[in-house]
Amino acid sequence: MKGLPDVGGAVGRIVATAQNGLEVIRMGGLDTGTEPTPYKVVETEKMFRLRRYFPDDPGDGYAHIILIPPMMVSANVYDVTQENGSVSVLYRHKVIPWVVDFGSPDHEEGGMERTLTDHVVAISRVIDLVRRVTGRDVHLGGYSQGGMFAYQTAAYRRSAGLASVVTFGSPVDVLAALPLGLPAQVAVPGAEFVADNVFNRLWIPSWLARTGFQLADPVKTARSRIDFLRKLHDRDALLPREDQRRFIEQEGWVAWSGPAVAELLRQFVVHNRMMSGGFVIDGDVVSMTEITCPVLAFVGETDDIGQPLAVRGILRAAPAAEVYETAAPVGHFGLVVGSSAGRLTWPTVGEWIQWREGNGDKPEAVTPMQPMSRDSGGSGISWSNRLTYGVGQVAGAGTAVSKELLEAVNSLQRTTLAVATESVRTVPRLFRLGQIQPSTRVSLGKLMSENAKRTPHDEVFLFQDRVLTHSQVNTRINNVVAGLIECGIRPGVHVGLMMDPRPSALVTVAALSRLGAVAVLLSSSDDLPEMLKLAETRVIVADPDHLDRAAAACDRVLVLGGGGSEARAIEQADGEHIVDMEQIDPDRVRLPVWYRPDPGLAGDLAFILFTETQGRLNRWSVTNHRFAMSAFGAAAAAGLSNRDTVYCLPPLHHASGLLTTLGATAAGRSRIALSTGVDPERFAREVRRYGVTVVSYTWNMLSDILDAPDFDPAKLGTVRLFMGSGLTSGQWTRLRRELPAARVLEFFATADGSAILANVDDGKIGSMGRALPETNPVRIAAYDPVAERMEVDKDSGFVREAGPREVGMLVAHAGQRFETAGLVLRDVFRPHDRWEVGGSLFRADADGDLWYMGSAQSVIRSAAGPIYPVPAQQALSMISGVKLAAVYAAGEPGTQVAVAVVTLESGVSSLTPTQIRVGLGELPADQRPHLVWIADSIPLSESFRPLIGKFVERGIPKPGAKVWYQDAEGRYRRYTASAAAGIDWTTGPDRTEEVAE
DSSP states (O other): OTTSOOHHHHHHHHHHHHHHHHHHHHHSSOOOOOOOOOEEEEEEOSSOEEEEESTTSOOTTOEEEEEEOOTTBOGGGGGSSTTTOHHHHHHHTTEEEEEEEOOOGGGSTTGGGOOHHHHHHHHHHHHHHHHHHHSSOEEEEEETHHHHHHHHHHHHHTTTTEEEEEEESOOSSGGGSOGGGOOHHHHHHHHHHHHHHTTTTOOBOHHHHHHHHHHTSHHHHHHHHHHHHHTTTOHHHHHHHHHHHHIIIIITBOOBOHHHHHHHHIIIIISOHHHHOOEEETTEEEOGGGOOSOEEEEEETTOSSSOHHHHTTHHHHOTTSOEEEEEESSOTGGGTSSHHIIIIIHHHHHHHHHHHTTSSOOOTTOEEOOOOOGGGOSOSOOHHHHHHHHHHHHHHHTTOOOHHHHHHHHHHHHHHHHHHHHHHHHOOOOOSGGGOOTTOBOOHHHHHHHHHHHOTTSEEEEETTEEEEHHHHHHHHHHHHHHHHHTTOOTTOEEEEEOOSSHHHHHHHHHHHHHTOEEEEOOSSTTHHHHHHHTTOOOEEEOGGGHHHHHHHOSOEEEOSOOTTHHHHHHHOOSSSEEEGGGOOGGGOOOOTTOOSSOOBTTSEEEEEEEEETTEEEEEEEEHHHHHHHHHHHHHHHTOOTTOEEEEOSOTTSHHHIIIIIIHHHHHTOEEEEOSSOOHHHHHHHHHHHTOOEEEEETTHHHHHHHOTTOOGGGGTTOOEEEEEOOOHHHHHHHHHHOTTOEEEEEEEOTTSOOEEEOTTOOSTTOOBEEOTTSOOEEEEEEETTTTEEOBOTTTOSBOBOOTTOOEEEEEEOOOTTOOOSEEEESSSSTTOEEEEEEEEEEEOTTSOEEEEEEGGGOEEETTEEEOHHHHHHHHHTSTTEEEEEEEEESSTTSOEEEEEEEEOTTOOOOOHHHHHHHTTTSOGGGSOSEEEEOSOOOBOTTOOBOOHHHHHHOSOOOOTTEEEEOTTSOEEEOOHHHHHTOBTTTBSOOOOOOOO
């Protein structure tokens, strides 16, 4: 009857709603009956799987395009709908699609450690693979961040092998128009903070990536869900968009690795490197100006993620390229998925490719991109488009906002706050390194200035119960700068420094840096004249205690600081050859017009240190960039903060004193307590007085402290870390036993300064660990110690990389072209790579941790083959009662004898053959010393490194009661006169006599 409700229709709607709803709950969505477009995985590597769509079609005469998804979106984004999907539309336009599938990183080996560089290098390899198969240049396309990858890869390759680049909603000038209209002044500090302090520990799971995308347009998300529920009874109305809905709501999202997020934020948000240039890919500095192939950028007119102004930045970033655009009245996702994409985007791409291939005319929708000024304001989305789009969304959704959405927002805020708070507390201050370029201003002086501005009243120096704040130290630095200028020191001048570790010494080093001069760190050894010659130094700044030694070696000495001989320093001062800088009033010094505080650039020479190899003195030039790598890297590895007090034992002229103590504490804004020498009693007293949390050392500095009769581990309860270089395995083991709450952070730096390694987790005693974050990557090249050259693979012609446990030459990637202190080789492991060779031999264990084997010059070339000295030294140091151990070569190369010289702890008179055999038992027999010699003492350098020159001059020790030799069966026996007579060292100890032990 008229006016009565259609009961049957209502019941049918209810039944249909229930049936469809049950299917959605059980299956995640409605069955559309569509099948994925056929493809075949043609290549699988650790970083990717390469899909070739329509594999049964040979594609004769077809063009080829490689499509890249964003990191957080599934590769299926290019095949969401059967008819309108990109791969199907492109195929109809005679284009074969290849899709890079990075998989879901949380399910891939090493996926959560992936970086942006890994992705770009992988895409570059895919280009080579496809070109090898097709024999022609290819087109490269990418959606959102995938398009950023496409740009970066094109720049990295200098457009080699690329017919064109096509991107969809991919921002280039990121800071011109940030997503959701965020102001740059707010976004940049936040991005820098989370990059440095959050995403080095946190990765983004797929559900969070999905939620973040939906939050970018919450109104549209809410409207879509409401529309879906309203039409749940009408299956036919839902099916055309069901695949797209399921992709957005469930299936289309994958996890995002933390390092990749961090690198994205640092390079392309904080520093906007796609616009400014200078982003780093695989150690190479890259600029978008190197893109020379044609570019087509799709611009979403209502895209609030890849906003038009940011997308159109490609025109200015790549001036050498022909840049075109196609504008579409859609949002971010609509550029690549949905009816608009099927109708406009992908047909236009197909026509573009045919045009570039010479098979058609320019598409009507493609126009040359026009300049768009950042100063004009706005994001590039017109008010008419934004108003139409926004009103339509609100009208469709009403005022309903789903409870699920609000809960997601609250959950996201809580998670972000918790992670940020924890990161501020625990994550070290490792920043800026990845962005340093030759023109970047960075130096010790600048770092001290920044600390003085940030925390002027915090304590920085503790010395003999005196405390100096950042502000006081900064004032003192400026006063010393004035004195140096008064004495004629200018930027670039090499100035020697001979001072004990005390505040005046550290202030002087910083003052030379602030002035732009080069600090030459000198020891008071007999090599001083040679050091001055190697460093081209004609003036020394010395404290009174080193005045006589400095004046004897140099014609001009500037005396600074106190000391026991201050009165004598004043008497000797003549104003020309010897100047007492304490008599200069800095307020009366007129600063010249050329003076600019902290002018040092990353590529500038900052310090000169010295190393000794096989008795030969070597100059070690340290740039500001190298200093920054050590300072920030060590601060990060040690977790230094302003709550730490670092006790400095090493002298400043040692790398541990300058780089990983002074540099690291400045980078971490920690307090530094200065010692006047290694004294066990004073050490224990000052550790407790200063509340020391970190102790720095070199070589055997800790030996006397640990061996002191009144050594009490309980007095070192505040110490959480020992950091330095050269610690023996024996002392390391003892520290673990005596102070289980403290750990050891052992550093290793090659003599040319190209590689910086650290055993960060303290997991393996004696290991040098791995390269510090943000420092040069390292590899081990196969090396023949007899021929003294790296081994070349006969098939490839490149240097062969050493396998696990194989001894080889450590090489460091020479990514910063402005810093090449050592020998630089090109085309080592692959075309166009650059590696610095420092002469240090290492092996890598199964986990990838590195173990030092000695320098190439220290290899003992015996009749039976090469012997590496360091493993034997470390093994001997583990023997109970052994204090120091060193291994050297005696004789001529080819028949050299490996001699180990050891000293014993107080109260230990000798060793037994069994102790020696067991102590060396983990070494192969051919790697054990031929002779073990107990000496009364081993001289030490100022940095407590064993000096074996006199032992080398002596050669093979004479037979005696404190010398043992290894027989042919690997046992150690007393080295008597009769035993010595029966050994031919040119062939080895193959004949022995039974001698009573």
